[in-house]
Amino acid sequence: MELIKVEDLRKTWKWAWLWIRTLLLFSIPVVVLGILFILYINVLGPPPLKVPQTTIFYGSNGSIIGEHEPLGQNRFWVKLDDISPHLVDATIAVEDRRFYSHHGFDYKRIAAALLADIKAGAKVQGASTITQQYSRNLFLAPDKTWERKLKEAFYAARIEANYTKDEILLGYLNTIYYGHGHYGVEAAAQYYFGKPAKALNLAEASLLAGVPKGPTYYSPIKNIENAKDRQQIVLDAMVATGTISKKEAAEAFKTPIELIGKSSLPEEKASYFQDEVEYLLKNKVGLDPDEVELGGYHVYTTLDPKLQEKADYWVEQTIPDTSSIQVGMVAIDPRTGDIKAMVGGRSYQESSYNRATQARRAPGSTFKPFLYTAALQKGYTPSSLLRSERTTFYEGEENQYTPENFGNYYANEEITLAQALALSDNVYAVKTNIFIGTDQLVTMAKKFGIKSELSSIPSLALGTKPVGVLEMTAAYSVFANNGQRSEPRFIKKIVDYKGDVVYEQEVKKKQVIEPEYAYVMTDLMRGVFDERLNDYTRVTGASVSGLIDRPTAGKTGSTNYDNWIIGYTPQLVTGVWTGYDKGKTLHEFNDVLYSKNIWAHFMKDAMANRRIAQFSKPKGVVGVNVNPDTGLLSNQNCPEKRLSYYIAGTEPTKYCEGKTVETEDKKPNPIQQPQPGFFKRIWNWLAG
Secondary structure (H helix, E strand, O other): OHHHHHHHHHHHHHHHHHHHHHHHHHHHHHHHHHHHHHHHHHHHOOOOOOOOEOEEEEOOOOOEEEEEOHHHOEEOOOOHHHOOHHHHHHHHHHHOOOOOOOOOOOHHHHHHHHHHHHHHOOOOOOOOOHHHHHHHHHHOOOOOOHHHHHHHHHHHHHHHHHOOHHHHHHHHHHHOEOOOOEEOHHHHHHHHHOOOHHHOOHHHHHHHHOHHHOOOOOOOOOOHHHHHHHHHHHHHHHHHHOOOOHHHHHHHHHOOOOOOOOOOOOOOOOHHHHHHHHHHHHHHHOOOHHHHHHEOOEEEEOOOHHHHHHHHHHHHHHOOOOOOOEEEEEEEEOOOOEEEEEEOOOOOOOOOOOOOOOOOEOOHHHHHHHHHHHHHHOOOOOOOEEEEOOOOEEEOOOEEEOOOOHHHOOOOEEEEHHHHHHHOOHHHHHHHHHHHOHHHHHHHHHHOOOOOOOOOOHHHHHOOOOEOHHHHHHHHHHHHOOOEEEOOEOEEEEEOOOOOEEEEOOOOEEEOOOHHHHHHHHHHHHHHHOHHHOOOOOOOOHHHHHHOOOOOEEEEEEOOOEEEEEEEOOOOEEEEEEEOOOOOOOOOOOOOOHHHHHHHHHHHHHHOOOOOOOOOOOOOEEEEEEOOOOOOEOOOOOOOOEEEEEEOOOOOOOEOOOOOHHHHOOOOOOOOOOOOOHHHHHHHHHHO
């Protein structure tokens, strides 16, 4: 009997050992594979969590001026500290209670789900953890295949191996779909409740946490009853996890909730400006186009939303709806180069073509300040005299050029440089360009930042080569900023969705002319609005001089197809162009005042609440009272006077001896075109 038992034990042990060896034989590869898998996912490192996010554009005051939605979806990334703790607790309670204790897979929940499915004979219960759902949101198509399940498990394992639980939870909360095109808690909170995710109370958080289960079925906008039923489940789960009490749950369920059902972001502003910023992001900053579209960047720009509103308003108010004339407009802070406002056309919806940055048009007489800066450096002064009369210039035997003044008016005598600029005398300008050398104007314009193609020809003095509104306005900032050029700046900095600064543009300045010349030229351009310089015609800014209530300088310009004005105070430079896209001739009555009126009203409005600033007079500049007609020192013989500024040592020292007969008899040259009619002469006088 004893022998049988021993024999039985031996047999039992033999079979047991056989099974043990068999199990070991099969388990070793499983263990090895498991170890290799762990090593593999660690070698691979963290998966790239590149999630489509809405890129937001901010104005200089921090307000949102626009957004770039990926595929028509709203997606914003916020930190865990910027999410209501109620929403975090509610999400964990209803989606994955053992989130902080498992390693990506909740085996108890998987087993319970399998039993429930077997018992029901169908799939009735899910077992995906927050990590698995996050991996699905990031990498997988929304199909239900075994291949997708295996990939989901693979990505979940990689995520768990390389990220902390808080990082995983943060990623999940920022990527989960909440319905109506809104992804992530921030976009959802803004849409449903009109407030940031950080500000959600328990009632709102528990209602929102229930939506991802079925974004359409449980949407409180579409079906509040279903949403409330789901909210109750969420609150019960929170009670079960101990994050709230039964009393708090009951009170939250009864709390009235105000639903907004729309984005709380403001309507998009400054579309032309935003287009230019996007172009710079892709072509200058070096961001991949897909990153700009989907990267969730926070782009802090230089735009002043209030100034942009004023610019849009005055364009709309000035040009009648019946006109098809177009406009390009830029306002710049000359001290920093910051673009504060931009109008690229009258309607972005009708045409996204940006006439402020893309168009190239002849600037007319707005090009003359570059010429006269070069002339001052060559020895000219504001009192330099040249004869204004109809003149034909010859270059060789065949080439001849006869510039004309506006309205074919000429002084038929000598006038000063100060008058020539204020009255926009073309003959004086062409003579000056030839006298100093036509290459000097090209060189000077390039110093000021003009990058468009130029030619060393006499007519360049009259702005015959096309340039852009932005480059011209930026060039004038040199005059306003004591001879320093500040590179135009659209973007201050770019912050990625994690809060890291990925790009920052500093203010770039360069001294291009001496402060003395900038100041004297500014004083000359103030004369454009000073009717003491009226002569054979009015100063070109006369029609808007009544709107100027502080030190302001500028220059007008016109061609048959273009109308310009660029003017500035020490704090702001604004350039305005008006004309037709296809080069249609401007109507001499209806079309010639739009640019001046837009500019003058905008500048007055923009400066209304700012201190009145004076242009800073540098050393080496002296001011003396001169007679406007002669450019000599005023006295009892020539009592009319104007304080004018000169480079020290070039100011006049002789006193005016009185007007000559020629000065009092300023008749049009008899060989010029026929005199305009009475009403046209009146109009020319009013238009200045």
